[in-house]
Amino acid sequence: MxxxxxxxxxxxxxxxxxxxxxxxxxxxxxxxxxxxxxxxxxxxxxxxxxxxxxxxxxxxxxxxxxxxxxxxxxxxxxxxxxxxxxxxxxxxxxxxxxxxxxxxxxxxxxxxxxxxxxxxxxxxxxxxxxxxxxxxxxxxxxxxxxxxxxxxxxxxxxxxxxxxxxxxxxxxxxxxxxxxxxxxxxxxxxxxxxxxxxxxxxxRGALGIELDVDLRSDSYHSGNWGGLLRNPATTLAGAVSSLVDGHGRVRVPGLLPPELPDEIREALAGVRVATGPGDPVPDDGWGEAGLTPAERLYGWNTLEVLALGSADVDRPVNAIPGRARAVLQLRYVAGTDVDSAERIITEHLAEHGYPMVGVRITGRFAxxxxxxxxxxxxxxxxxxxxxxxxxxxxxxxxxxxxxxxxxxxxxxxxxxxxxxxxxxxxxxxxxxxxxxxxxxxxxxxxxxxxxxxxxxxxxxxxxxxxxxxxx
Missing domain, CATH: 3.40.630.10 (Zn peptidases)
Structure with a gap:
């Protein structure tokens, strides 16, 4: 002692x-x-x-x-x-x-x-x-x-x-x-x-993911061309929601760990998170269903949208933009196979009708x-x-x-x-x-x-x- x-x-x-x-x-x-x-x-x-x-x-x-x-x-x-x-x-x-x-x-x-x-x-x-x-x-x-x-x-x-x-x-x-x-x-x-x-x-590890919907070099009047030209921003929103839904749940099985091991569940039993003064309150109904906040934070994977944009949000014009981009990040636990993440995401998007979305892995931390x-x-x-x-x-x-x-x-x-x-x-x-x-x-x-x-x-x-x- x-x-x-x-x-x-x-x-x-x-x-x-x-x-x-x-x-x-x-x-x-x-x-x-x-x-x-x-x-x-x-x-x-x-x-x-x-x-x-x-x-x-x-x-x-x-x-x-x-x-x-x-x-x-x-x-x-x-x-x-x-x-x-x-x-x-x-x-x-x-x-x-x-x-x-x-x-x-x-x-x-x-x-x-x-x-x-x-x-x-x-x-x-x-x-x-x-x-x-x-x-x-x-x-x-x-x-x-x-x-x-x-x-x-x-x-x-x-x-x-x-x-x-x-x-x-x-x-x-x-x-x-x-x-x-x-x-x-x-x-x-x-x-x-x-x-x-x-x-x-x-x-946890971190995987940087960039989605790029680059459809055309010019923007076209939304009144004259709306309903005829694919909108990259709308396409990007749909692509993102196919990967992670509006409640923070990852929808691609290949981006999730195979399981939450019993020893990890036992280690996190009773662990409370975000209890300090000034900490934000975890949102009800957000993240993987059936897991405690501690299990979601320390024992599971999350896919977060870090940035998303198209055209100029502060000064929009009446035109369909030509390009939209998003930066996502997968926070993942040991046991997750991310070596094929780019292929998995690309194939998933194609299966859901978004083959025009480019996918690039921008960095990885194991x-x-x-x-x-x-x-x-x-x-x-x-x-x-x-x-x-x-x-x-x-x-x-x-x-x-x-x-x-x-x-x-x-x-x-x-x-x-x-x-x-x-x-x-x-x-x-x-x-x-x-x-x-x-x-x-x-x-x-x-x-x-x-x-x-x-x-x-x-x-x-x-x-x-x-x-x-x-x-």
């Missing part, structure tokens, strides 16, 4: 202002991976912030070029205490989305930490600088207390997560020995809600998750419940997407994600913020997990897969 001394030091680090001071320095680096200036800032963040932090943990630090020129470098810190000890791989990302500085409220600046009560505003506070600072802090406290961690540590930072992690899978495949570990322990994404410590085991009944999730849940003295939500995956497949599918690791944010944090939007109580509790929870790896006991041993001498 985590000592009271470490727990008090973890909480004091937040209460004293030391954590927010350190976070303020991190936020000041404008590490937007989508801009040229941001990429310069990313390199400075690696050199001036993360590399020294890893060196202070006794890590050997190396920087690696990205095999994909559209992505940024990778930073790896390794601390080897003994080849007989288990190895923990930690992950974080140094990049952030666009600052959107002109849209933040009350004069807040995305590149300056603004403390207002329990909310710390700034770009990256929740995604992901505040989260990897929580874990770095927990490791520092344990090292100061024990003089050792009791396990080998590899910390990996990528710099392009917000632009789809280009080159990450290729880098991991080429550096399997460097990244070899017994488990991944990382932090990103949100908790179930602000008050509930959460462990999640993977992420779905993956660790077995919810596996030994590492059961072990972690026990540790976290002991540390909190209360309930811990264990989710099979989050609703969003992360590069979890790199760890589970490429590196073959069990993945444990301990998030230090919450659904209302406004990540990717103006006024992104981290909650001080979550950071305070997060350091304790992270320290408890790290300490349990490094100092197993007879009544709380590590899973056998975490002992290299038993392989």
């Amino acid at each position: 985590l000592s009271e001394q470490i727990r008090r030091k973890a909480e004091y680090y937040v209460d004293s202002g030391d954590f927010s001071d350190e976070l303020a320095r991190m936020v000041a680096f404008r590490t937007e991976s989508a801009t040229p200036d941001g990429r310069v800032a990313v390199k400075a963040y690696l050199d001036d912030v993360l590399a020294p932090a890893l060196t202070d943990l006794g890590c050997t630090v190396t920087e690696h070029a990205n095999p994909d020129p559209s992505g940024g470098p990778f930073l790896v810190g390794t601390r080897v205490e003994s080849p007989d000890l288990p190895t923990v791989l930690c992950y974080g990302h140094a990049d952030v989305v666009e600052g959107l500085g002109d849209r933040w409220s009350h004069g807040r600046d995305p590149w300056r930490l603004t403390v207002e009560g329990d909310r710390w505003y700034g770009r990256g506070t929740a995604d992901n600088k505040g989260q990897h600072l929580v874990n770095l802090t927990a490791l520092r406290l344990l090292l100061a207390e024990h003089g050792e961690l009791g396990f080998n540590l590899t910390m990996l930072f990528e710099t392009g997560e917000e632009i789809g992690s280009p080159g990450f899978a290729e880098f991991a495949a080429a550096h399997r020995e460097l990244l070899a570990a017994d488990l991944l322990l990382a932090s990103d994404g949100p908790r179930l809600d602000a008050a509930t410590p959460t462990l999640f085991l993977g992420s 779905a993956s998750r660790t077995d919810v009944d596996g030994p590492w999730p059961r072990w972690a849940r026990t540790v976290l419940e002991e540390a909190t003295g209360g309930n811990v939500a264990v989710l099979p995956n989050i609703g969003g997407s992360l590069p979890n497949f790199v760890f589970t599918d490429v590196l073959g690791l069990p993945a444990l994600w301990l998030p230090h944010s919450y659904p209302g944090c406004l990540q990717h939007a103006p006024d992104e913020h981290l909650l001080a109580p979550i950071a305070r509790e997060g350091i304790v929870l992270a320290a408890a997990l790290f300490d349990a790896v490094g100092h197993p006991t007879a009544d709380r041993p590590l899973p056998a897969s975490g002992r290299k001498d038993l392989r």
Whole structure:
């Protein structure tokens, strides 16, 4: 069990202002991976912030070029205490989305930490600088207390997560020995809600889909040609409704998972979503029938229309447009076969009378998750419940997407994600913020997990897969 001394030091680090001071320095680096200036800032963040932090943990630090020129470098810190000890791989990302500085409220600046009560505003506070600072802090406290961690540590930072992690899978495949570990322990994404410590085991995938009804180069007078010329906007509306109906139910069997496994249903039993102040209320009758909101969000697929347009909605003219387009996104769980999605959608549309609709897959983020009944999730849940003295939500995956497949599918690791944010944090939007109580509790929870790896006991041993001498 985590000592009271470490727990008090973890909480004091937040209460004293030391954590927010350190976070303020991190936020000041404008590490937007989508801009040229941001990429310069990313390199400075690696050199001036993360590399020294890893060196202070006794890590050997190396920087690696990205095999994909559209992505940024990778930073790896390794601390080897003994080849007989288990190895923990930690992950974080140094990049952030666009600052959107002109849209933040009350004069807040995305590149300056603004403390207002329990909310710390700034770009990256929740995604992901505040989260990897929580874990770095927990490791520092344990090292100061024990003089050792009791396990080998590899910390990996990528710099392009917000632009789809280009080159990450290729880098991991080429550096399997460097990244070899017994488990991944990382932090990103949100908790179930602000008050509930959460462990999640993977992420849904995302598939970008573009529909294009390009029928003619010109627009024709609706009075003279209406009823004679096919309207691309009407056609597009019908095509979309054949894929997902007006109540959010996916109508293409090939875009759905084969089933909702019993173990996933059991894991989500009693899980309530959208319970935080300010959260929108889930709409009755929306989404797959017969599933709970938690099952729809964490255990099933959704097809969302992200954008749809034809002509100029703000200044329409009396003419039949020549073209209409829509952008859709399939959020899908592990077990869904999306390799043939373009063919499946094209054939479905043709069968429903829409062969003139062009279909293009614009991007893909793979779905993956660790077995919810596996030994590492059961072990972690026990540790976290002991540390909190209360309930811990264990989710099979989050609703969003992360590069979890790199760890589970490429590196073959069990993945444990301990998030230090919450659904209302406004990540990717103006006024992104981290909650001080979550950071305070997060350091304790992270320290408890790290300490349990490094100092197993007879009544709380590590899973056998975490002992290299038993392989």
